Amino acid sequence: MDRQIFAMVLVFVAGIVGMGCLTGVLITWMKWRRGKPLPTPELMQRLNEIADRVNRIETAVDATAIEVERISEGQRFTTRLLADRAGAPALADQASGGSANRH
Secondary structure, rough: OOOHHHHHHHHHHHEEEEEHHHHHHHHHHHHHEEEEEEEEOOHHHHHHHHHHHHHHHHHHHHHHHHHHHHHHHHHHHHHHHHHHHHHHHHHHHHHHHHHHOOO
């Protein structure tokens, strides 16, 4: 009885392995038959030109971002200077105006 079960399991395993191998062979054959056309040299040249353009655009965008950051830093600095300067003359005028009236 045990030999019959072992033989049935062995046949089952062999059938599963055989189906897997057959499926792999069929899929490989179908892929080989369909085949992918190789890209033409003109297409490869165009793709390389597009990649170069994209790289130049990326470099330009990075440079622009750096310049915009510098401009914003300069604007913050100028705003801070103007804010400090706007407060200073008012205090100086009050101090000089108050002492000028006393003399």
